Amino acid sequence: MIKVWGRPTSICTQRVLWGLAECDIPHELTLASATMGPNGHVSKGGVAFGIVDTPPYRTMNPNGTVPTIDDDGFILWDSNAILLWLALKRGPDALSGGDPQHLARALQWMSWTNEKLEPILHTLVMELVRLPESERDPAKLDEACIEISRPLEVLNAQLARQPFVAGDRFTIGDIPAGAAVRRWQVLNCGRHDVPNIVAWQNRLSERKGFQTYIAPPEFHLGG
């Protein structure tokens, strides 16, 4: 049993819950967040789940972000680091690609997702879902809807060459990008012709972890 602190609407937490499902490891989730609670985002007057500002949590994760895990006393934060830990120590070999080259390529796409997709997605989710309407900025939304086409084209081209981001098999590299693209699909902002991404999402949607923690629209629209 691995302990996880996070929230189901956090894309970083979703990555970890999907990774745990890939490894078939049971977990115990403690709801934690400075920005979201049972009634949505704090900017709409909701009360946050909390915990992340307490001294015991800050000892585990000085950033006060989610997710954090406790794997039998081994405390770790940062979703991509947690996925790497799970793949190397707790998962089937295929999850880390099975060889160093494959693993390095998976990590490359995990960093790429953080750098190229997540900042735009953050704008989309804030402007479409989380901020109260009076605080939204339509110009920012329009810009993000257009801006996302560039990374989507890059990913679509990669997936024209191979079925998964790092090669011929599913790895941890598919998890951050797969969750991000699912969020973009649910937010339904702009039309883009990305058939290889659609085919890849269909492949991902056969996986239990994706079905449970990523596919449901409420995990992206909650807030």
Ligand SMILES: N[C@@H](CCC(=O)N[C@@H](CS)C(=O)NCC(=O)O)C(=O)O
């Ligand atoms: N690089 C970190 C980023 C952590 C992060 O910023 N998490 C977000 C949720 S995805 C967060 O804590 N948001 C504020 C909150 O919910 O309190 C990771 O991948 O875990």
